[in-house]
Amino acid sequence: METETKRLGKTPSIRRMSLYLNRLKMYQEKGIEIVTSTDLAADIDVLPVVVKKDLQLVEPPTKKRAGYLVSGTINAITAFLGWDKPKLAILIGVGHLGSALLGYRGFSALTFVAAFDTDVKKIGTTIHNIPVLNIRNLSEFLKKRKIDIAVLTMPSEQAQATVDLLMQEHIRAVWNFTRAKIHVPPHVALQREDLSAGLAELSAKIKNNQ
Amino acid sequence: METETKRLGKTPSIRRMSLYLNRLKMYQEKGIEIVTSTDLAADIDVLPVVVKKDLQLVEPPTKKRAGYLVSGTINAITAFLGWDKPKLAILIGVGHLGSALLGYRGFSALTFVAAFDTDVKKIGTTIHNIPVLNIRNLSEFLKKRKIDIAVLTMPSEQAQATVDLLMQEHIRAVWNFTRAKIHVPPHVALQREDLSAGLAELSAKIKNNQ
Numbered sequence: 001m002e003t004e005t006k007r008l009g010k011t012p013s014i015r016r017m018s019l020y021l022n023r024l025k026m027y028q029e030k031g032i033e034i035v036t037s038t039d040l041a042a043d044i045d046v047l048p049v050v051v052k053k054d055l056q057l058v059e060p061p062t063k064k065r066a067g068y069l070v071s072g073t074i075n076a077i078t079a080f081l082g083w084d085k086p087k088l089a090i091l092i093g094v095g096h097l098g099s100a101l102l103g104y105r106g107f108s109a110l111t112f113v114a115a116f117d118t119d120v121k122k123i124g125t126t127i128h129n130i131p132v133l134n135i136r137n138l139s140e141f142l143k144k145r146k147i148d149i150a151v152l153t154m155p156s157e158q159a160q161a162t163v164d165l166l167m168q169e170h171i172r173a174v175w176n177f178t179r180a181k182i183h184v185p186p187h188v189a190l191q192r193e194d195l196s197a198g199l200a201e202l203s204a205k206i207k208n209n210q
Numbered sequence: 211m212e213t214e215t216k217r218l219g220k221t222p223s224i225r226r227m228s229l230y231l232n233r234l235k236m237y238q239e240k241g242i243e244i245v246t247s248t249d250l251a252a253d254i255d256v257l258p259v260v261v262k263k264d265l266q267l268v269e270p271p272t273k274k275r276a277g278y279l280v281s282g283t284i285n286a287i288t289a290f291l292g293w294d295k296p297k298l299a300i301l302i303g304v305g306h307l308g309s310a311l312l313g314y315r316g317f318s319a320l321t322f323v324a325a326f327d328t329d330v331k332k333i334g335t336t337i338h339n340i341p342v343l344n345i346r347n348l349s350e351f352l353k354k355r356k357i358d359i360a361v362l363t364m365p366s367e368q369a370q371a372t373v374d375l376l377m378q379e380h381i382r383a384v385w386n387f388t389r390a391k392i393h394v395p396p397h398v399a400l401q402r403e404d405l406s407a408g409l410a411e412l413s414a415k416i417k418n419n420q
């Protein structure tokens with residue numbers, strides 16, 4: 001296990017991986033077999049040195065003095081993220097954000113199996129072809145189906161109680177879109193998503209430009 | 211202007227600012243006047259040294275050997291991000307994600323003034339009390355109202371054409387939730403939001419735990 005400081009230092013690189021994947025797949029569709037760090041850098045608005053450092057993490061196949069092999073680099077990133085096997089997910093809380101995530105087409109490696117809610121008007125319906133089930137049946141469902149990731153989009157106040165239940169059913173990864181600080185055991189992967197973080201970044205850029 | 215490398219190095223710190231704000235406001239509500247970096251670090255799951263480094267950016271008021279003054283640090287972060295004046299925003303594309311953002315209560319400094327869409331069923335309605343207007347009236351609207359930020363949640367294919375129109379009307383900041391790579395002049399602040407970036411981070415943590 002790496003130390004936290006080390007891990008934090010790599011966070012921006014890891015966050016850019018899905019962008020690299022996206023761009024590399026566009027090159028692949030166009031039949032382009034080799035791409036330079038300069039091209040990729042221009043595509044995602046960073047310096048070439050950043051691309052080189054980022055991609056070192058995944059040890060991509062290169063052709064000397066020519067660049068990265070597109071198809072091999074796609075495979076390298078996919079393997080690095082563990083996206084070679086699709087991750088099965090459930091989503092809890094089918095409000096606007098939950099619905100948006102269920103229909104989001106950018107998650108190449110995430111497959112939603114079911115969504116859960118407390119609202120009887122939503123239970124029994126499907127959203128983007130994903131069934132909405134009664135939250136009361138969550139434990140029972142998890143005893144039958146192996147789920148990799150639980151995505152939390154319910155009201156913040158209910159987050160920890162739901163997470164406690166998820167832990168009892170041995171869920172190993174939680175993607176938290178609520179504002180709640182939730183506690184999980186150390187062997188559980190936890191990712192907090194804060195939409196305000198992007199607004200903070202944008203705001204800092206606005207101040208920089210003034 | 212800082213160099214890009216420098217700016218990139220600060221990105222994770224800036225992204226954490228809204229979390230600090232959130233936690234500090236919770237302390238303030240409880241009547242707590244001083245907080246240590248250790249407390250804040252535990253709250254947001256980073257090391258105390260990270261908190262210290264992050265908050266150095268905003269030059270927070272401290273009390274020697276005791277910690278950060280809660281209220282003063284809230285003000286310092288708010289000023290650093292330019293959130294002392296609420297930013298007026300429009301949103302373009304009222305799908306699930308757009309609706310979710312219009313109703314998101316976590317944006318302390320963002321006020322949506324109007325949303326725009328092409329769908330006649332949506333035009334003329336309100337979502338979370340925000341009027342949905344015809345995209346055809348976007349230019350006219352922007353000539354009358356001063357808007358700080360345009361939030362893009364429309365289909366990717368339409369993103370650049372809309373941005374070109376926004377630029378004609380002198381919009382200075384764009385928050386892009388689409389998968390499109392869009393081009394803006396250098397004086398315009400551009401923030402790309404990639405929900406897959408969080409999934410990449412979570413996936414890397416899952417692999418780390420295996």
